[in-house]
Amino acid sequence: xxxxxxxxxxxxxxxxxxxxxxxxxxxxxxxxxxxxxxxxxxxxxxxxxxxxxxxxxxxxxxxxxxxxxxxxxxxxxxxxxxxxxxxxxxxxxxxxxxxxxxxxxxxxxxxxxxxxxxxxxxx
Numbered sequence: 001x002x003x004x005x006x007x008x009x010x011x012x013x014x015x016x017x018x019x020x021x022x023x024x025x026x027x028x029x030x031x032x033x034x035x036x037x038x039x040x041x042x043x044x045x046x047x048x049x050x051x052x053x054x055x056x057x058x059x060x061x062x063x064x065x066x067x068x069x070x071x072x073x074x075x076x077x078x079x080x081x082x083x084x085x086x087x088x089x090x091x092x093x094x095x096x097x098x099x100x101x102x103x104x105x106x107x108x109x110x111x112x113x114x115x116x117x118x119x120x121x122x123x
Contacts, residue, residue: 003073006081010067013085014060017092021052024096048099055095059088 025045028038063084070077 001073001078003067003070006073006078007064007067010063010081010085011060013089014056014063017089018053018056021049021056021092025049044100044103045096047103048096051099052092052095055091056088059091063088 025042028035028042030038073081
């Protein structure tokens with residue numbers, strides 16, 4: 001099989017995975033006066049998006065560099081590539097899950113600190 005076809009297919013999978021990242025983030029449907037406070041609920045997902053985008057970008061770069069070292073693809077390398085793409089697409093779920101768990105694990109500690117900080121800065 002032509003190496004170029006595998007590269008294009010792989011780049012397509014990476015593009016779809018990165019696109020799916022942003023679809024999880026929605027603008028809150030609230031009144032304009034409550035928008036800023038409602039965006040606080042979106043922060044874990046936004047943070048997960050940034051982290052996931054970086055992780056997927058590193059995977060893409062490693063994949064690109066690995067294929068530069070390969071002269072000709074055989075069946076084994078094509079299957080290995082498919083397994084790698086499967087792992088990349090699954091990594092999206094794992095990273096988002098880890099960020100959400102971390103956010104809610106630290107929320108009981110972070111919320112009182114943020115509330116105390118906000119109370120000291122109010123006029």
